[in-house]
Amino acid sequence: MEPYFSLLKGLGKRKRDTRNDSHHDRNLFSGGRSVRRRFAIDSDGEIKIKREPRNDEEEADWQDNDSEGADTIDRDEECRYSEAEEQFPDSPLYDERxxxxxxxxxxxxxEAEQILLQAECSxxxxxxxxxxxxxxxKLPEAEPKLIxxxxxxxxxxxxxxxxxESVTWVPMVYRRPFADQENRFxxxxxxxxxxxxxxxLFDATRDWHFYHIEKPAKLKADEEEELKRYADAALAxxxxxxxxxxxxxxEVKxxxxxxxxxxxxxxxxxxxxxxxxxxxxxMMQLRSDNHVDPGSIDTASKEELHHWLDRHTDPLTTIDxxxxxxxxxxxxxxxxxSRVLNSWTIADLPGLADLNPTRVNSALRTIDSCDHLWFFDQVGRMSSNxxxxxxxxxxxxxxxxxxLVVGTRCAENVSVDLVSTYARRGIxxxxxxEYKEARAAAGHKLGGLKRAENNLAHHKGANVSHKSINIRRQIEEVNQTIQSLEDEWWTKVVQGRNEFITRELQRQCQTYLPKESPLKVFCVSNAHYxxxxxxxxxxxxxxxxxxxxIPALRAHALRTAAPATFKRFTHFIDHEFAVFLGGLALWTGKSVGRGRAALVGxxxxxxxxILRQLQSTTQDIKDQCRRRITALLxxxxxxxxxxxxxxxxxxIEPATWATWNAFLRRRGNWSTLQIxxxxxxxxxxxxxxxxxxxxxxPFMDYCHAQIEELQRQVSVTVESITKYLESEPAAVxxxxxxxxxxxxxxxxxLSRLFSTAQDELERGLRAIILDVVNDGEDHYFAAAMKPxxxxxxxxxGRGVLRRWxxxxxxxxxxSGQQSPFxxxxxxxxxDVHGAVEICMSQLQSNVEEKLEKIAKDCKVMVNQQSNSAAERPLREAISTFLWKAIPKFEDVQAELAEIEEDYSGPYTKFKNAKGSRPSKSQSRELVLFS
Structure with a gap:
C-alpha cells in the first residue's frame, strides 16, 4: 500500500545511515572545526593542507610525526574539510571595520544608559x-526573507x-532561533x-467511493491502479x-x-x-492521554531532534x-x-505532484509568500525533462x-563519451x-611495484624489510598520484557538463526572466562534499x-542577504540612533520661554x-485596478x-470516464499521459x-511609481515643518x-516605511498573479469553476459521462456576470483592493506614529523647562556626554559611508583584505544550515 503523502511511485523514504552518525557531521547541524588539518584554496585554485594544532602538546606531536615520516599521519584526518576555511563574500556587511x-x-x-540609570529623578x-x-x-537584525x-x-x-530522514511529504521550515529557544535546536x-x-477526510472518502463503489466494469489497467492507489491512501x-x-x-473493519x-x-x-x-x-483524546508527545521540542542533540521528527512525521510507521x-x-x-539562517528562512516544500491536494495547496500558499525560489533537479536530466x-x-x-536552479548529483554518470559530445557543442x-598517458604510466609503475613487493615476500632479512618498507611507501605515493590524476581529470569533465547544463538552461529559460537577470545555476554534489x-x-x-x-551556494546565500541586512544597520544608525541623540540634545537644550505653546500647533x-495624500493614493490605485485590469478582462x-x-x-470532452473522474475529484488539478x-x-x-x-x-509598475511619488510628497511636506516654525516670531x-x-x-x-510598504504591496500583488498563473484548489479559475x-x-450512475x-x-x-471569467x-x-488597503492602512498607521514622534520633539523644544531640581544635574551630565558623543557618532556615520563606498561601483577598493575572512569566533556561523 502506497503511503498517502508519497510523491512519485517508486520513490520511497530515504533512511539515515545510523552507522555513520558518530563521525558524519551533517550540513544542517554541523558546528565549528573539529580537525587539525584543513584544506586552503589558494589563488591558483590549488588545494594546500594547512596545519592548525590546538595546543602546544599537539604541536609537539605534529613535530614528532613530521620527523618520523609522512606515513605516520592519518590520511583521513589530513583530508578532512572544514567550513572555517571559507571566506565571507565581498560586502560591507562582512568588513571587519x-x-x-x-x-x-x-x-x-x-554610557548614555549609565548616566540615565544613575540619575535620581524619575x-x-x-x-x-x-x-x-x-x-x-540591542543592534537590530533584518527580518529574514523566505526561500x-x-x-x-x-x-x-x-x-x-x-x-x-527525508520528510518531503511535510513542509519543513528552517529559521533563526525562536524567541524562547534555549538549546541549539x-x-x-x-x-x-x-x-x-x-x-x-471527506476527499479521502470520495477516493474510496470512486474505486470500491462507483468503478465501472471496464477500466484500463493503469486507470484502475491509479484509483486503487487513492483508495488505499484513504484507508491508510x-x-x-x-x-x-x-x-x-x-483493516477489514x-x-x-x-x-x-x-x-x-x-x-x-x-x-x-x-x-x-x-x-x-x-486529537483531544490523544493529547489528554499523552499518547503523542507535545508538538514541540527544545534540544541540544541533533539525534534527538531527528528522533522527534521521525516519531511525528513518519507515515511508514506501523499502525498500532x-x-x-x-x-x-x-x-x-x-x-x-547559523549565519545563513540568521538572514534567511528556508522552506523545504513537498513536491507539487504530491497525492494530497490539501498539502499541495499549502505548498503553493508558501510559494506565494516566498521572496526567492530555488528549483531542484538532478543534473543528468534537468536540461531535457x-x-x-x-x-x-x-x-x-x-x-x-x-x-536559481540547484542541479544535484553533478558527479554521477560522467564518462569519457561526454568529452566528445561536449566538444561538438562548443565546450x-x-x-x-595526457590523462590517458599519465594514467597508463602510473598504472604500469604500480604494477611493477606490486610485483616487486610480491617477490620480496618470499625473502627474509633486515635489508629485505627495509626494501619492503620503501616499496610500500612508493606504492602509496603512486596510488596518491593515480587518485590525483583521477580527481583532476574527472573534475574537468564534471565542470564541462556543469557548463553545458548551465548554458542550456539559461537558453531555455531566459525568455521568462528580466534581461538583466540571467538564470543562476549551481551544480552540486552532496555526496562528494x-x-x-x-x-x-x-x-x-x-x-x-x-x-x-556547496561553498559557492553558501556564499551566494550570504551575498544575496547582505544588502538588506547592511541597509537595516545603516538605517538604525541614521534614524533610530540619530533620533535618540537628537532627542537628548533637544531635552537638555530646552530654555524658559513665553508665548511658544502655540508653536506646537x-x-x-x-x-x-499627509493623510489626504495617503488616502488619495490608495483610492487612485484601486480605481486604476478597475480601469487597467477588471474592465479589460x-x-x-x-x-x-x-x-x-x-x-x-x-x-476534455473526448476523455474517458476514468480521466474525467480523476480530474473532477481534484477540481481539474490533475494530469495524465494524454492531458x-x-x-x-x-x-x-x-x-x-x-x-x-x-x-x-504594467499595473505593478504603476503602483510602484505612485508610492514613490507619495514618498516624495510626504518627505517634502515633513521638511516644510522647519520652514513653518522659522516663520513664526515666537520661534526666535x-x-x-x-x-x-x-x-x-x-x-x-519615513523613507524606510515607504520601502517596506513597497515590498509588502509587491509581495501581496505577486501572490495574486501566482494564483492566476498556477493552478491550485482555491486559486481563481478553480474557485470560479467550483459549482x-x-x-x-x-x-x-448510468449515463453520467454524457451528463458531465x-x-x-x-x-x-x-455569459455576463454568471461567466466563470x-x-x-x-x-x-x-484581492487587489484588499492587498492595497492592508498595505496602505499599515503605512498610514506607521506614518502617523512617526509624525507623533516629530510632534513630541517639537513639544520638547518649545515647552517651558520644568523647574525640577532633580533634573538639573542630569541635564548637565547629558550635555557633557553629548559634547563628546556627537562627534564620535558623526565619525561613525562618516566611516560607515566610507565602507559602503569601498564596496560600490565597478571597481571596489578593499581597504582591509582580511575583512572578508571570518575570525575563529565566527567560523562556526559559516556553515550553510548549521
Whole structure:
C-alpha cells in the first residue's frame, strides 16, 4: 500500500545511515572545526593542507610525526574539510571595520544608559529616555526573507539540507532561533485547522467511493491502479487517525466503515461536519492521554531532534496507536548558530505532484509568500525533462529573477563519451590524451611495484624489510598520484557538463526572466562534499571541495542577504540612533520661554495634508485596478469563453470516464499521459496569458511609481515643518539646528516605511498573479469553476459521462456576470483592493506614529523647562556626554559611508583584505544550515 503523502511511485523514504552518525557531521547541524588539518584554496585554485594544532602538546606531536615520516599521519584526518576555511563574500556587511563600529555605538549607548540609570529623578521625560536607550543597546537584525525549495521527490532538496530522514511529504521550515529557544535546536509542529482536516477526510472518502463503489466494469489497467492507489491512501489515513476506535481497529473493519460512510444518505456538508467532530475528538483524546508527545521540542542533540521528527512525521510507521501525522500542516525548526539562517528562512516544500491536494495547496500558499525560489533537479536530466523550464516559466516574471536552479548529483554518470559530445557543442575539455598517458604510466609503475613487493615476500632479512618498507611507501605515493590524476581529470569533465547544463538552461529559460537577470545555476554534489568533510573518498574519483558547488551556494546565500541586512544597520544608525541623540540634545537644550505653546500647533498643520495624500493614493490605485485590469478582462470575456470552449471540444470532452473522474475529484488539478496540464490551466490559458503578458506588470509598475511619488510628497511636506516654525516670531531663540537634525533622522525613518510598504504591496500583488498563473484548489479559475465541479461530483450512475459533458459545457458558456471569467476578474479585483488597503492602512498607521514622534520633539523644544531640581544635574551630565558623543557618532556615520563606498561601483577598493575572512569566533556561523 502506497503511503498517502508519497510523491512519485517508486520513490520511497530515504533512511539515515545510523552507522555513520558518530563521525558524519551533517550540513544542517554541523558546528565549528573539529580537525587539525584543513584544506586552503589558494589563488591558483590549488588545494594546500594547512596545519592548525590546538595546543602546544599537539604541536609537539605534529613535530614528532613530521620527523618520523609522512606515513605516520592519518590520511583521513589530513583530508578532512572544514567550513572555517571559507571566506565571507565581498560586502560591507562582512568588513571587519563594522565590528569596531558596532562596538563604538555600543559604548556610546552604554554610557548614555549609565548616566540615565544613575540619575535620581524619575520624571516622565527621563523614563522615556531610559526606555529609548535600552532599545538602542540591542543592534537590530533584518527580518529574514523566505526561500522556497521547490522540486519533486528524489531531486535532492532534503539532501542539501542533510536533515536525516527525508520528510518531503511535510513542509519543513528552517529559521533563526525562536524567541524562547534555549538549546541549539527547537521544533514546532503546526496542524491543519479543523475545516481543512474535514475536507481532507471527506476527499479521502470520495477516493474510496470512486474505486470500491462507483468503478465501472471496464477500466484500463493503469486507470484502475491509479484509483486503487487513492483508495488505499484513504484507508491508510483513516486507520492512522482512528485506529483507536472499534470501527477502524483492523483493516477489514476500516474498509467496512469507509464503505458505510460513502453510502450514507447524509449530505456532503453533514458528513464533513461529522468527520470534523470525530477528528477533533481524537486529537483531544490523544493529547489528554499523552499518547503523542507535545508538538514541540527544545534540544541540544541533533539525534534527538531527528528522533522527534521521525516519531511525528513518519507515515511508514506501523499502525498500532493513533497518530496525527496526516493532519500536519508544517514543521518549523529553529537553529542556533547559523549565519545563513540568521538572514534567511528556508522552506523545504513537498513536491507539487504530491497525492494530497490539501498539502499541495499549502505548498503553493508558501510559494506565494516566498521572496526567492530555488528549483531542484538532478543534473543528468534537468536540461531535457523541461521540469525546470516549466517552473521558471510560471515564476520567473513574478519573482523578477529572484530564483536559481540547484542541479544535484553533478558527479554521477560522467564518462569519457561526454568529452566528445561536449566538444561538438562548443565546450572543449582539454587534457584527455595526457590523462590517458599519465594514467597508463602510473598504472604500469604500480604494477611493477606490486610485483616487486610480491617477490620480496618470499625473502627474509633486515635489508629485505627495509626494501619492503620503501616499496610500500612508493606504492602509496603512486596510488596518491593515480587518485590525483583521477580527481583532476574527472573534475574537468564534471565542470564541462556543469557548463553545458548551465548554458542550456539559461537558453531555455531566459525568455521568462528580466534581461538583466540571467538564470543562476549551481551544480552540486552532496555526496562528494560529505566525503571531503569525512576525509573519505568516493568511488572512481572525488571532487575538490570547491567543485562540489556547496561553498559557492553558501556564499551566494550570504551575498544575496547582505544588502538588506547592511541597509537595516545603516538605517538604525541614521534614524533610530540619530533620533535618540537628537532627542537628548533637544531635552537638555530646552530654555524658559513665553508665548511658544502655540508653536506646537504649527507642527500639526502638515499632518492633515499627509493623510489626504495617503488616502488619495490608495483610492487612485484601486480605481486604476478597475480601469487597467477588471474592465479589460470583462471586455475580452467572449474571447476567453471561445478559447475555453475550443479546449473543451478538442481535449476534455473526448476523455474517458476514468480521466474525467480523476480530474473532477481534484477540481481539474490533475494530469495524465494524454492531458498533461490541469484542466483549469487549459481552460484559462487565454486569460492567464492576457493578464501576465499585457496587463499585470504594467499595473505593478504603476503602483510602484505612485508610492514613490507619495514618498516624495510626504518627505517634502515633513521638511516644510522647519520652514513653518522659522516663520513664526515666537520661534526666535529656539535650538532649530538641533531640531532640524532630529527631523532629518525622522525623514530617514519615513523613507524606510515607504520601502517596506513597497515590498509588502509587491509581495501581496505577486501572490495574486501566482494564483492566476498556477493552478491550485482555491486559486481563481478553480474557485470560479467550483459549482461545475461540485455538481458533476454529485452526479453518478448510468449515463453520467454524457451528463458531465453537458454540465461543463453549459457552465463554461455562461455569459455576463454568471461567466466563470467574470467571476474570476471580480475576485482578482477584490484581492487587489484588499492587498492595497492592508498595505496602505499599515503605512498610514506607521506614518502617523512617526509624525507623533516629530510632534513630541517639537513639544520638547518649545515647552517651558520644568523647574525640577532633580533634573538639573542630569541635564548637565547629558550635555557633557553629548559634547563628546556627537562627534564620535558623526565619525561613525562618516566611516560607515566610507565602507559602503569601498564596496560600490565597478571597481571596489578593499581597504582591509582580511575583512572578508571570518575570525575563529565566527567560523562556526559559516556553515550553510548549521
Amino acid at each position: 563594522l565590528f569596531d563600529i558596532k562596538q563604538r555605538l555600543s559604548d556610546i549607548a552604554e 520624571t516622565e521625560d527621563v523614563e522615556l529616555l531610559r526606555r529609548q536607550v535600552k532599545a538602542l543597546r 522556497g525549495l521547490v522540486g519533486n521527490a528524489g531531486r535532492g532538496k532534503s539532501s542539501l539540507l542533510d536533515t536525516g 527547537a521544533g514546532r509542529i503546526e496542524y491543519l485547522d479543523l475545516p481543512d482536516i474535514g475536507k481532507l 489515513i483513516y486507520r492512522t487517525v482512528f485506529c483507536g476506535t472499534d470501527d477502524f481497529s483492523t 476500516s474498509a467496512a466503515s469507509l464503505t458505510r460512510l460513502c453510502v450514507s444518505k447524509a449530505s456532503a456538508r453533514q458528513r464533513t461536519t461529522e468527520l470534523i467532530k470525530q477528528a477533533e475528538a481524537v 496507536v493513533p497518530s496525527l501525522w496526516p493532519f500536519i500542516k508544517q514543521v518549523t525548526i529553529g537553529v542556533t548558530g 523541461n521540469e525546470i523550464s516549466k517552473y521558471v516559466s510560471k515564476y520567473g516574471r513574478a519573482f523578477k529573477g529572484n530564483l 572543449k575539455i582539454d587534457g584527455l590524451e 560529505e566525503a571531503r568533510k569525512r576525509g573519505e573518498r568516493e568511488k572512481k574519483f572525488t571532487l575538490p571541495i570547491e567543485a562540489t558547488g 504649527v507642527i500639526n498643520q502638515p499632518r492633515e495634508d 470583462h471586455d475580452r470575456q467572449n474571447v476567453f469563453t471561445a478559447a475555453a470552449q475550443e479546449v473543451m471540444d478538442s481535449t 498533461r496540464d490541469s484542466w483549469n490551466e487549459l481552460l484559462s490559458d487565454e486569460v492567464r496569458d492576457e493578464l501576465e503578458t499585457n496587463i499585470w506588470y 531663540g529656539l535650538p532649530m539646528r538641533t531640531f532640524k537634525t532630529a527631523l532629518e533622522a525622522h525623514i530617514e525613518g 461545475a465541479y461540485d455538481k458533476c461530483l454529485g452526479d453518478y 459533458h453537458k454540465c461543463f459545457g453549459i457552465y463554461l458558456a455562461r 467574470y467571476i474570476m476578474a471580480e475576485a482578482i479585483e477584490r
